[in-house]
Amino acid sequence: MLNETDRVWLHGVIDKISNKMEWVSEKTKDKIPYTTINGTYDDRSVDNPTGDAADGLCWWTNGFWGGMMWLMYHETGNEKYKEIAQISEGKLDQCFQDYYGLHHDVGFMWLPTSVANYRVTGNPESRKRAMHAANLLAGRFNLAGGFIRAWNDLEGQDTRGWAIIDCMFNIPLLYWASEETGDPRFKQIAMKHADTTMSAFVRADGSVNHIVEFDPFNGGVVKTYGGQGYEEGSSWTRGQTWALYGFMMSYIHTGKEEYLQTAKRIAHYFIANIPDSGVIPVDFRQPAEPRREDDTAAAIAACGLIEIAKRVGPYEKDFFINAAIKLLRTLDESRSDWTESTDAILQNGTGAYHSKTHHHAIIYGDYYFIEAIFKLKGNDLYLW
Secondary structure: OOOHHHHHHHHHHHHHHHHHHHHHHHHHOOOOOOOEEOOEEOOOOOOOOOOOHHHOOOOOOOOHHHHHHHHHHHHHOOHHHHHHHHHHHHHOHHHHHHOOOOOOOHHHHHHHHHHHHHHHHOOHHHHHHHHHHHHHHHOOEEOOOOEEOOOOOEOOEOOOOEEEHHHHHOOHHHHHHHHHHOOOHHHHHHHHHHHHHHHHOEOOOOOEOOEEEEOOOOOOEEEEEOOOOOOOOOOEHHHHHHHHHHHHHHHHHHOOHHHHHHHHHHHHHHHHOOOOOOOOEOEOOOOOOOOOEOHHHHHHHHHHHHHHHOOOOHHHHHHHHHHHHHHHHHHHHHOEOOOOOOOOOEOOEOOOOOOOOOOEOOHHHHHHHHHHHHHHHOOOOOOO
């Protein structure tokens, strides 16, 4: 699928990733990073910004560092990456004990860590951790509304009926649990949530809502929220990618054709809105100024576009691959720092449009960038 120019570029990026991860992994081996402070990764396994367990060791992104290490282990065979991945996996055990910091994002936390470890090594302790997480996620399913509840109780807000588009990345934990145990319950819950998301989140033009509130007692949509985007009814770009790649994950696990077609519809919308620069904004419907961008959305989208390309006919492949390459080349050439002045690769991530800070390193940006690059090479380790 790649021409010679793209192959040369790709192998150059893989070399840069390998060189950077060689020293960053040693420097960060005892941490679970989220962002950088003066160029150095922080440590969410000890840092707790608000005192809430969900903002410290149980922070939702705490599986991505381990996931990066498993990707590097698969790529290089270097045992040190496996050993570093297992350090963060072990630390996350305390979250099960604490319990209160956990919510719908247990898939993000234990798919790239424990499920990855079990798939690669057969470690029975990792299987046990992953099954524990899968049962916690299944327990959040709302039967009346057909959705997995997002978050826990938030002060001043009734969130009992809330679901979010991000959860499309958590439900692969349920697919894995059914595949591993033969028990269909987990897959049934995952597919019901995906079906509800397909009908309630995905708009006719292929854009998606971030938050949908359902009646938790009787089912049915109550209202939608703008969430981390610019406003209600806008088009938060990372939300588009959670949907684009998320529906591909459900298609990969189930073979349900509607999931593939939904992923393609969202992908067409996303591709149509990629600026000529290849730099992805925080929201496709945000004001022109201030210019706010999100590298992480570009990296996640590239992963999903490559997965679509693997599963469409020959006349469609190049359309999706070329879009992914445009995003990844832009990230490599103008949004990455390959020096030793900072631990992170991607520099311009944004958590939400209305966050206090913008354009900083976020760990999942690097994770999905590395995943996408290895996908382009082929023979990648699929963690979802």
